[in-house]
Amino acid sequence: MKIKKIMEDESQGNRSFAHEHLNPTQTGILSALDRLDAKAFSSTMFFVDDEHFMSVGGGDNRYVVFIAMGVDQKLFTLVAADASSDEVCDVVVGGQSGSYPQNQCLDKESVQKALLYFSEHGTAAPGLMWEVEG
Template sequence: MKLDKILEDETQGNRSVTHEVHQPDEKALLSALNRLDGKTFSSTMFFLDDENFMSIGGGAQNRYVVFIALDVDQKLFTLIAPDASGDESLDVVVGGQSGSYPQNQCVDKEIAQQALMYFSAHGTADPGLTWDVEG
C-alpha cells in the first residue's frame, strides 16, 4: 500500500497555507511528522485516497493527536496512550487552534510515528497499538 498524498497546513501570521506532496516516500512521511511543532505546523493529513486518511496534529511538548478515518468517516480510530488518564485533559494546538484533549489521546512522537508507518504500509490502524474505535 502506498499513500497518495500528504496535506500539511502551515500557519503564516494570521493565515494558513496548505502544502501538498503527491506519492510521498518514507522520507517525506517522516519529514512531515518531524515538522509538526504545534505552532507553524500543527496539522497534517496522510491520504490513501479521498475516503481513507490519517490525521496527526500537535507536536509541541511531544504531544500528538492521531486519528484514522476509513470510508469517509464510517469507521474512526483514535490513537490512545493506554497508560494515561482519560479523565484529565491537556491543551494541544491542532490546526492552528488550541484544544483540550483527554490525556490518553495525547501520544508521544515515537507512537505517532509507529502508527503512521503502519498506516502507510497497510492502510489501517496498527493492531499493536491501542485505539478507540467508532463505527
C-alpha cells in the same frame, strides 16, 4: 506505499497555507511528521484516498491521531494505554489550542509507529491501542 498524498497546513500569522505532496516516500512521510511543531505546522493528513486517511495534529512531543475509513463509517483514535481519559491536556491542532483527554495526547514515538504502519498497510497498527467508532 499506501499513502498517495500528504496535506500539510502551515500558519503564518493570520494566514494559512496548504502544502500538498504526492506519492511521498517513507522519508517524506517522516519529514512531514518532523515538521509538526504545534506552531507553524500543527495539522497534517496522510491520504490513502479521499475517504481513507490518517490525521496527525500537534507537535512538540504532544500529538493527537485518528484514522478515518470511509465518510462517517469508521474512526480509529490512537490512545495511550497508561494515561487517564478523565484528565485533559492542551494540544495545538490546525493553529488552535484544544483540550483533549490525556489518553489521546501521544508522544512522537507512538505516532511514528502508527504512521509507519499506516503508510505500509493503510490501517490501524495492531500493536497500538485504538478507540473505534462507527
